[in-house]
Amino acid sequence: xxxxxxxxxxxxxxxxxxxxxTEYSSSxxxxxxxxxxxxxxxLARTLNLAPSxxxxxxxxxxxxxxxxxxxxxxxxxxRRPMLLELVPDAGFILAADLGAHHLWVGRLNLxxxxxxxxxxxxxxxxxxxxxxxxxxxxxxALTDPAVDPPLRGVGMSLPGPVNFAQGALxxxxxxxxxHEFKVRNWLAEEFGTLAVVDNDANMMALGEHTLxxxxxxxxxxxxxxxxxxxxxxxxxxxxxxGQAYRGATGAAGDIAHVQIPAAGDAPCSCGNRGCLETVAxxxxxxxxxxxxxxxxxxxxDVVLQVNNGDPxxxxxxxxxxxxxxxxxxxxxxxVNPDVVVLGGGLSQLxxxxxxxxxxxxxxxxxxxTKNIVIEASLAGSQAGLLGAGQLCxxxxxxx
Amino acid sequence: xxxxxxxxxxxxxxxxxxxxxTEYSSSxxxxxxxxxxxxxxxLARTLNLAPSxxxxxxxxxxxxxxxxxxxxxxxxxxRRPMLLELVPDAGFILAADLGAHHLWVGRLNLxxxxxxxxxxxxxxxxxxxxxxxxxxxxxxALTDPAVDPPLRGVGMSLPGPVNFAQGALxxxxxxxxxHEFKVRNWLAEEFGTLAVVDNDANMMALGEHTLxxxxxxxxxxxxxxxxxxxxxxxxxxxxxxGQAYRGATGAAGDIAHVQIPAAGDAPCSCGNRGCLETVAxxxxxxxxxxxxxxxxxxxxDVVLQVNNGDPxxxxxxxxxxxxxxxxxxxxxxxVNPDVVVLGGGLSQLxxxxxxxxxxxxxxxxxxxTKNIVIEASLAGSQAGLLGAGQLCxxxxxxx
DNA sequence: CTAACTTAGTTCGGAATCGAAGTTAGTTGC
DNA sequence: GCAACTAACTTCGATTCCGAACTAAGTTAG
Numbered sequence: 001x002x003x004x005x006x007x008x009x010x011x012x013x014x015x016x017x018x019x020x021x022t023e024y025s026s027s028x029x030x031x032x033x034x035x036x037x038x039x040x041x042x043l044a045r046t047l048n049l050a051p052s053x054x055x056x057x058x059x060x061x062x063x064x065x066x067x068x069x070x071x072x073x074x075x076x077x078x079r080r081p082m083l084l085e086l087v088p089d090a091g092f093i094l095a096a097d098l099g100a101h102h103l104w105v106g107r108l109n110l111x112x113x114x115x116x117x118x119x120x121x122x123x124x125x126x127x128x129x130x131x132x133x134x135x136x137x138x139x140x141a142l143t144d145p146a147v148d149p150p151l152r153g154v155g156m157s158l159p160g161p162v163n164f165a166q167g168a169l170x171x172x173x174x175x176x177x178x179h180e181f182k183v184r185n186w187l188a189e190e191f192g193t194l195a196v197v198d199n200d201a202n203m204m205a206l207g208e209h210t211l212x213x214x215x216x217x218x219x220x221x222x223x224x225x226x227x228x229x230x231x232x233x234x235x236x237x238x239x240x241x242g243q244a245y246r247g248a249t250g251a252a253g254d255i256a257h258v259q260i261p262a263a264g265d266a267p268c269s270c271g272n273r274g275c276l277e278t279v280a281x282x283x284x285x286x287x288x289x290x291x292x293x294x295x296x297x298x299x300x301d302v303v304l305q306v307n308n309g310d311p312x313x314x315x316x317x318x319x320x321x322x323x324x325x326x327x328x329x330x331x332x333x334x335v336n337p338d339v340v341v342l343g344g345g346l347s348q349l350x351x352x353x354x355x356x357x358x359x360x361x362x363x364x365x366x367x368x369t370k371n372i373v374i375e376a377s378l379a380g381s382q383a384g385l386l387g388a389g390q391l392c393x394x395x396x397x398x399x
Numbered sequence: 400x401x402x403x404x405x406x407x408x409x410x411x412x413x414x415x416x417x418x419x420x421t422e423y424s425s426s427x428x429x430x431x432x433x434x435x436x437x438x439x440x441x442l443a444r445t446l447n448l449a450p451s452x453x454x455x456x457x458x459x460x461x462x463x464x465x466x467x468x469x470x471x472x473x474x475x476x477x478r479r480p481m482l483l484e485l486v487p488d489a490g491f492i493l494a495a496d497l498g499a500h501h502l503w504v505g506r507l508n509l510x511x512x513x514x515x516x517x518x519x520x521x522x523x524x525x526x527x528x529x530x531x532x533x534x535x536x537x538x539x540a541l542t543d544p545a546v547d548p549p550l551r552g553v554g555m556s557l558p559g560p561v562n563f564a565q566g567a568l569x570x571x572x573x574x575x576x577x578h579e580f581k582v583r584n585w586l587a588e589e590f591g592t593l594a595v596v597d598n599d600a601n602m603m604a605l606g607e608h609t610l611x612x613x614x615x616x617x618x619x620x621x622x623x624x625x626x627x628x629x630x631x632x633x634x635x636x637x638x639x640x641g642q643a644y645r646g647a648t649g650a651a652g653d654i655a656h657v658q659i660p661a662a663g664d665a666p667c668s669c670g671n672r673g674c675l676e677t678v679a680x681x682x683x684x685x686x687x688x689x690x691x692x693x694x695x696x697x698x699x700d701v702v703l704q705v706n707n708g709d710p711x712x713x714x715x716x717x718x719x720x721x722x723x724x725x726x727x728x729x730x731x732x733x734v735n736p737d738v739v740v741l742g743g744g745l746s747q748l749x750x751x752x753x754x755x756x757x758x759x760x761x762x763x764x765x766x767x768t769k770n771i772v773i774e775a776s777l778a779g780s781q782a783g784l785l786g787a788g789q790l791c792x793x794x795x796x797x798x
Numbered sequence: 799c800t801a802a803c804t805t806a807g808t809t810c811g812g813a814a815t816c817g818a819a820g821t822t823a824g825t826t827g828c
Numbered sequence: 829g830c831a832a833c834t835a836a837c838t839t840c841g842a843t844t845c846c847g848a849a850c851t852a853a854g855t856t857a858g
Contacts (some may be wrong), residue, residue, distance in 0.1 A: 024815095041836050050816050055838060079823040161766055170766055216653055224647055236733070240639065247735025250621055251766035254732040258726070259762065261660045270764075326658070330726070331733050333653040334635070338645025363658065365669075367560055375583035381855025421846095440806050448848045454808060477805025478853040804855070816843070825834070827856105 025057055029397035032067060032084050033112055034390065035214035036242060039073060039081030058084065066090050072101065079376070086110035091152040093392050094139045094191070097384035099159050100124045100174065100232065101298075103135055107142040108389035110152070110212065114382060116142050124159065125336070126233030127177030128186070137191050153194040154187045155392030157203035157384040164250040167197050173269040194399065196392050200384050201229045201253055202244045205237025206340050208379045213242075215378065222338040222373070228255075228328060228381075230352070231299050231344035244391070250342060255331060256281070262323050266381040280324040283347055285316050299345035306349050314351055321352040325359025332360060333368050343377035423448060424456055428796040430510055431483050433789065434613035435641065438472060438480030457483065465489050485509035490551040493538045493590070494784035496599070497575065497688050498524045498558050499631065500697075503676055506541040508787040509551070509797035511609065513781060515541050523558065526576030527585070535589050552593040553586045554791030556602035556783040558632070563649040565594060566596050573666040593798065595791050599783050600628045600652055601643045604636025606786030607740050607778045612641075614777065621737040621772070626782075627654075627727060629751070630698050630743035631681040637734065643790070654730060655680070661722050679723040681745055694745050705748050713750055720751040724758025731759055732767050742776035 028048055031037035037046045040058055045053045061067045070085040088109040097104040101124070106117035118138055122131055143151065155335070160172030167184025169175060176221070187195035205227030225239040234256040238245040246252050256277040257270045268275035278284050282299035289296050294303050294312060305313040332340060341358065346352045357374045379386055426446055430436040436445045439457055443450045460466045469484040487508040496503040500523070505516035517537055521530055533557070541548065559571025568574060568585025586594035604626030610623070624638040633655040637644040645651050655676040656669045667674035677683050681698035688695050693711060695701050704712040731739060739759065745751045756773045780783055 016782065038835075044836095051816050051837065052817075052839075054814085073468070075824050076835070077825050079825095079834080079837075081836060112496060161764075163766075207526050239734075240644075245639075247767075248737040249769050251764055251769075252735035254735075254767065255729075257764060258729045265750050304669070327729070330654070330657045330729050333657070334637075334730050334733070336648060336651035336653075338647040365560075365650055365653050365656060367562075367648050368646075368653065370648050370650075372647070375405065438806075450807065451809075451847075452845050455845085474854050476803080476806075476855050478855095480806060502814070733807095800845105801858095803855085804853100806852075806854090807837075808851075810850105811848100812846090813844105816841105818841100819839090821838075822836080823834100824836090826832085828829100828831090 011183070020178035024053070024062060025399050028057055028061060029066065029086065030394050033086055033110060033241075033393050033397055034210055035112075035172070038083050040084070041331065043084075049222075058283070067113040077310060089149045091150045091396075092143075092148065093389050094138060094142065094151055094154045095385050095389040095392060096116075096135050096154075096156040097120075097203070097388060098124065098131070098135065098157060099200070103138065104385055105130065105135060105138045105139070105142065106385045106389065107139075108386075108393070110393065112390050112393050114385060114389070117292065117385060118142065124178075125174070125176045128181045128183065129177070132183070132186055132190075136187075139191075151193055153196070153392040154191050154201075155195070155388035155390075155395075156187060156197045157184060157200045157388045158183065159199055161251060161254070162197060162199040162202075164198060164246050170250075173271070177313070184247050194392070194396055196388075197393050198244070198388075198391060199235065199237070199250075199253070200259070201227060201235030201237035202246070203391060204229055204343050204377075204379070204383035205239050205341075206244055206390050207383040208377050209239045209242070209341060210390045211379045211383075211386065212341075219345070224335070224337045225339045225341060226332065226335060227335040227341045227377075228324075228356075229344040230281065230324065230342060230346040231384070232286075232398055234277050234281045234324070235344075236331070238337075244310055250314050255327065258327050260323065260327055276324070277329050280320040280327075282344075285313075285320055285346075288316055291315060303345060303348050306351065317346065317349055318351045318355045320346070320358050321355025325356040328365055329363035330365050332372075336368050338373065340372060340374045341377050342375070343383050345381075347376045348380075402683070422459060422553060423452070427453075427456055427460060428465065429793050432485055432509060432792045433609055434511075437482050440480055441482070442483075457499060463679075467522050487512075488548040490549045490594050490795075491542075491547065492551055492788050492795070493541065493553045494788035494791065495534050495538060495553075496602070496787060497521075497523065497534065497556060498599070499528070499613065502530065502537065503784055504534060504537045504541065505784045506538075507785075507789065507792070509786070509792065511789050511792050517541065523577075524575045525572070526749065527580045527582065528576070531582070531585055531589075535586075535717070536589075550590060550592055552595070552628060552791040552795040553590050553788035553791075554594070554602075555582060555586060555596045556599045556787045557582065557596055558599050560650060561596060561598040562655070563645050566594070569649070570669070573596065593791070593795055595787075595794050597643070597787075597790060598634065598636070598649075599654070600626060600634030600636035601787035602636070602780035602790060603628055603742050603776075603778070604638050605643055605789050606782040606784070607776050608638045608641070609744060609789045610737070610778045610782075610785065611740075615743050621746055622740045623734070623784075624740060625731065625734060625736040626740045626742055626776075627723075627755075628743040629680065629741060629745040630722065631685075633680045633723070635730070636742075637736075654726065657726055659726055661769040667703065675723070675726050679719040681727075681743075684712075684719055688712060688714055691741065692784075702744060702747050711758045716745065716748055717750045717754045719745070720754025721758045724755040725762055727755065728759050729761035730765050731771075735767050737770070739771065739773045740776050741774070742778070742782050744780075745777075746775045752787075 037043045040054045044054045057082040067123045070083050080370040093108045095106045103122045104119040160169045162169045168182045169178045184197045209225045223242045227237040229235040236255045257275040259274045263274040263279045265273040268278045288295045414472045436442045439453045443453045469482045471479045492507045494505045501520040514600045559568045562569045567581045568577045583594045608624045622641045626636040628634040635652040635654045656674040657671045662673040662678045664672040665677035667677045685695045
């Protein structure tokens, strides 16, 4: 056979009608799905293609039943654009957000909208042999083979360091039995479809970023987002140029296990001592509250107590925010993002967000905070599920 | 009028022969100049174009006198590639590396090779009105209008935070008179050509990265480089995907003014207290040595003393390296680069490099140091000049 | 040393993309 | 409420770029 061009540009695609689509067709689908472009003119700008080319491609995709027009947008001094969307029932995506103690699954249409979801308490330490079949069953419960459009892919968010290329966790702490278990392959075989897995912070970052892009498609310049997940644990996801940045070995975004002076030599789940996570995370707060006789089972309890005005808890949360802000400022200085988003359970607390924000403004170089936006997550607890769906969607549409 | 396509693909280019070159022609020139591709087959892979297209483009460029074949490379199991290079005298580039106390200028051919250079002591605090004309005169001294090929561009490395879009410094400490002075515009007007300026750490990072790419064109995967410049001051440049990463406001890479415990509340030139730079920089070492009666005028003196085996200085240098390594580990964990390069005067000292390296291995997450390379700069003191030339070259060839 | 394989580069017809000019449909300012 | 402007989208001929098949020139294994 010999000649296998890596620059191949023509791909076959199965869909409502089998039709040959060119390279750019999948980019177009990706752009529409992720909200990076909403009209033909948008597409021409974003993909750097001639408007005439876009017309042809869009017509092909519409004839193939993959996209459709969905009314017109608002004018900006000229003719108003025709908005485009993926035909919602040309297929669907299943997504799962796996935490230490919860399993949240959802179903999304090809526009990346969450249509249904289900949550259940689990113990991650039961290992993949128990947890993954549970997840699969819950996801299947959201489908009905008799009437469903085709399943296009499955995405899963995992609460530990993920080797993205392998589709597996790499030495996660507090996740017995998961080390190097090929989660992605398992999902792909189980559902007989494309699957993607990534670290929860990355997924949440992507989910949040996509949501923000859709909310304000005008401000297309804000493409560098730093997402900090502060729940029971601390994690960080980075979006550079609209895409998840994973670094050389997929470890990028680690910030929880930085040694900080305020932590003294408190032992950390990672095996080291004095990590940020032993002071600024939800677990650390809960531990410290227990020491003074205040009972909180999980981060939600902490949130409740602060909302009820408990002064001790509020002070502790504020301290955690300030310390996190100090460490985060190093990273913000270095990465110089457009947006810093605070997610995870603690981000629901205004005192926490305020503490992080003010500490960032104090500790960062003025140039780094010049036009920065520091806000709590818009996606909230859905961020992980949305991100897992979004990453899956992008992968599906790009393949 | 009216229709100004931003996706325009056909550009005119002045050269030995005026000829219309397509979009890809400039990419080809860039790739060859930066060493990212050395043969037609390389170009096809790197640019994701069909080999046939490359043939056509390369022939055009050769007819236009911009590139030429330069012998054949070594075979890897098949026919050996014909190496391509920019015709050295189709033009040249001037570069300048400006420091607090030195001004180093150089002349490069279109292959990015340094052909001649000149260094002089200056005082940056004389301001742009004095220093820039000096620089221009020194650069002119490297040219001979009678016999030279055309000057294609000028690049300058600046020792402070640069707003890249503006081409000016933004609130540099210890650089009286430079704030918001439009250095790039000044150079462009002075030489009547394209000009680029950037922060010294970014320039050095690019110079080093380019050099490494040429040394081992086989390992094309190492595209994420973190370059740490440790001289009198500390700076950091980041190469992501082969290109300088500057962040939202051009402030990316700042690491010198992180507050660290070891610094206590030592005052820093930035106005804050307790910055990394007050402990781990060359200036800090010189200051501390003076306090115990050891005289060192600049970083070179420190280097000499360590090489002469002065135990006190060596210990101090090792301490600086360890402290730097601690802070750097936060960034290395977060960015997860393929390569960490140590540059600047202190990087000539094996004890310094060893201290940083061992501290990084100790403090970083194992996943982040899995395949990492931590080395002293190959470009050495030329890094800044090479980088300034390289960035200029890339800009020229891409325009 | 030959056969099988691998990699580099070329040729040429056909398909994909472009660019200019035009149409449609708004906004803005007087 | 009209003229001038701006933006979105389409049409169609001209051009570019691709892909398959080919030549060229090496390596490897028996």
